[in-house]
Amino acid sequence: MELKETIKKRKSVRHFHEDKPVDDSTVRAILELAIRAPSAGNVQPWIIHVVRKPESRNLLTEAAHGQSFIAQAPVALVVCIDKERTLSTYGQRGLELYSIQDTAALTEHILLTAVDMGLGTCWVGAFDEEACSRALSLSRNERPVAIIPLGYPAKDPADRGRRRLDEVTVWD
Template sequence: METSDCINTRATVREYDTKEISDDIIKDLIAAATRAPSSGNVQDWEFVIVKTPEGKKALASAAFEQSFIERSPVVVVACANLEASARAYGERGKSLYSIQNVSAAVENMLLAAWDKGIGGCWVGAFSEDAVRDAVVMPTETRPLALITLGYPANRPPASRREPVEDVIHWETF
């Protein structure tokens, strides 16, 4: 798919076909995530792949019972390795760059998935402690996003955007 088509047609998908995503494809998606830029190339990201019904149930519960999470074939917990973030850039690395780095990786993952006919949803509403417990995370890591993935049950249209003219500022705000 053309990059511009991939960007312009991508849409959040919350309902999935039962078809499995192979581990090779999951690895390809994580590889695409790791091609994202990161501050000083610190690559302070970690990804936990959850496929078991119990694991997905725990994540749905951590995400305030967003039940589509449980019905998704795969959930990726995208985490920041804060030790690595701080080592490179101190407090700014830990509190800001880590979020930007992992977010760039997540968007890469979603676009790479879309290119392969796989849909996903970026889930940000969750209890960090509950996600930590669910996937047994070390203390120096922070869960930043849950990404559900699966072959779409149907293909939703791309959602509306505000006109570019409303958000662009030339030279000064």
């Protein structure tokens, strides 16, 4: 798929085929490309958890205030900030800004790569970080910043539309 087409095709998917598994080689192929994302100083302060166990996905749904499509998808990817990695190079600015931007770039790469491979995702940011950390037994070094359910879309979501370009740009 062409990049332009992939970008246009990406929409948040919240209904997944529960009986259509996503094999490890597909997840690996998505992540191999996603980790090409840029990061400040190429520090790559991220850890990605590949969550398949139904009990863990149920706990993630609970942590995300009942967003049940997380448990419905066969895989959930949880993107975490590796705090030590960013702190040791960039201190507070790394922790408060770069690591957020770095993991956001990684997350967007995951979303686009998944579409390119015929899969659907949704970027989930509304969740209780403590509950998510408990669900995955994360160390204090890891801060979960995005949960990404991954699976084959069961429905084609409606286009959410966007603000007009003129409204969001300032030309000199």
